[in-house]
Amino acid sequence: MKILTASILAATILITDSSLQAQPTAPASFMLCMACHGPDGKGMGAGTPTPMAPPLAGSKLANFGDGELMSSIVFTGIEKQDAKYLGIMAPLGPAMTDAQMAEALSYVRKSFGNNAPVVTADQIKAWREKYNGKPMQKRAALEAKLK
Numbered sequence: 326m327k328i329l330t331a332s333i334l335a336a337t338i339l340i341t342d343s344s345l346q347a348q349p350t351a352p353a354s355f356m357l358c359m360a361c362h363g364p365d366g367k368g369m370g371a372g373t374p375t376p377m378a379p380p381l382a383g384s385k386l387a388n389f390g391d392g393e394l395m396s397s398i399v400f401t402g403i404e405k406q407d408a409k410y411l412g413i414m415a416p417l418g419p420a421m422t423d424a425q426m427a428e429a430l431s432y433v434r435k436s437f438g439n440n441a442p443v444v445t446a447d448q449i450k451a452w453r454e455k456y457n458g459k460p461m462q463k464r465a466a467l468e469a470k471l472k
């Protein structure tokens with residue numbers, strides 16, 4: 326929990342920096358992701374030795390299939406196993422409604438050069454029942470699902 330609190334604090338500091346501007350088209354629901362993944366989807370601190378989070382631009386996990394894999398990541402988070410990133414992918418299901426999550430995920434899947442199918446609030450509703458509150462997923466297990 327300490328790591329989580331520290332990451333959210335760091336993200337809050339980054340997001341209050343006035344140089345950080347969302348793209349004009351970004352929906353409010355994406356602000357949460359933007360804190361770590363950056364307004365341009367490249368990851369806050371991209372290019373530094375330890376960025377906040379990986380890019381969502383070109384991310385296989387974000388673009389895969391109908392979006393179930395991506396939503397499962399947002400519901401369970403990813404178990405932190407290395408120090409590659411400053412932040413942690415925490416479970417965010419309780420922080421978002423189905424409509425908000427559908428909007429944020431759809432935005433990511435259609436922005437930053439991504440072009441994957443959008444997701445609906447009804448899909449998120451079903452995936453919430455499947456994944457919300459489940460243990461954090463391991464990165465290797467997620468990547469294995471890409472095949």
Ligand code: HEC
Pocket residue numbers: 332333336357358359360361362377378379380381384385386387395398399403404405406407410411412413414415417429430433464
């Ligand atoms: C507090 C920081 C933080 C926030 C907020 C956050 N993420 Fe993440 N996210 C991360 C980190 C760190 C990872 C990498 C975790 C790892 O592999 O250990 C990650 C990984 C991911 C991945 C996998 C990407 C890849 O290719 O490796 C996706 C997809 C993702 N996040 C989506 C989202 C979405 C969508 C939101 C907003 C609803 C969001 N994240 C909010 C920190 C964050």
